[in-house]
Amino acid sequence: MILEVTKYGNPILRQKGARIETVTPEVKHLIADMFETMYATKGIGLAAQQVGKAIQLTVLDLRGVEDRPSTLELDGKPADVENFMPLVLINPEIKPLNESVAGPEGCLSFPELYGDVVRPESIAVKALNEKGKPIEFRCGGLLARAVQHETDHLNGILFIDRMDRKSKNEIREELDMLQAETKAKLEAPRKK
Numbered sequence: 001m002i003l004e005v006t007k008y009g010n011p012i013l014r015q016k017g018a019r020i021e022t023v024t025p026e027v028k029h030l031i032a033d034m035f036e037t038m039y040a041t042k043g044i045g046l047a048a049q050q051v052g053k054a055i056q057l058t059v060l061d062l063r064g065v066e067d068r069p070s071t072l073e074l075d076g077k078p079a080d081v082e083n084f085m086p087l088v089l090i091n092p093e094i095k096p097l098n099e100s101v102a103g104p105e106g107c108l109s110f111p112e113l114y115g116d117v118v119r120p121e122s123i124a125v126k127a128l129n130e131k132g133k134p135i136e137f138r139c140g141g142l143l144a145r146a147v148q149h150e151t152d153h154l155n156g157i158l159f160i161d162r163m164d165r166k167s168k169n170e171i172r173e174e175l176d177m178l179q180a181e182t183k184a185k186l187e188a189p190r191k192k
Contacts, residue, residue: 003037003051005108008175009182013109015054017154020090023132027057031088031130034059043108045146047153050109058150061086062143070143071122081143092127092151096120097138103145105159113174115167117159119148
């Protein structure tokens with residue numbers, strides 16, 4: 001089922017997600033719905049907060065992205081990113097491995113808004129997969145950026161929080177409009 005993507009201004013985007021202790025049938029169903037929603041909206045990642053659930057769950061799929069390369073290491077050896085997708089991360093923990101670099105980012109909760117964000121070029125990741133089994137990998141490029149972006153969501157941090165002042169000021173007007181629109185929609189049912 002395609003779920004509604006929460007937009008900037010919805011307070012759930014600022015909530016830190018609760019850890020998932022067990023992969024229940026409900027969690028599995030949510031994972032399936034999140035993938036369907038992400039594909040329908042042409043995203044490469046989607047966090048639970050973006051579909052109204054404050055839990056530590058994100059889905060990613062970078063297959064087909066050719067203009068922004070990714071690297072992946074499993075057990076210390078290079079691996080094919082395409083074969084590693086689609087990816088489910090539950091309770092992810094990330095550790096930066098090198099210097100930070102600026103790169104463009106967008107977000108399904110901020111339609112048509114983009115800006116440069118500085119993040120570590122490569123990271124080490126520990127998480128559980130969709131079966132509740134531990135996974136560990138190192139990644140770089142777009143995959144590292146996407147994992148960090150989604151992990152931020154799980155902690156109530158948005159990509160605009162990581163923009164420098166100049167980049168954020170360039171989209172300030174659109175941000176304010178989106179936030180006001182979202183808040184108005186949230187309040188509308190209460191006024192009936």
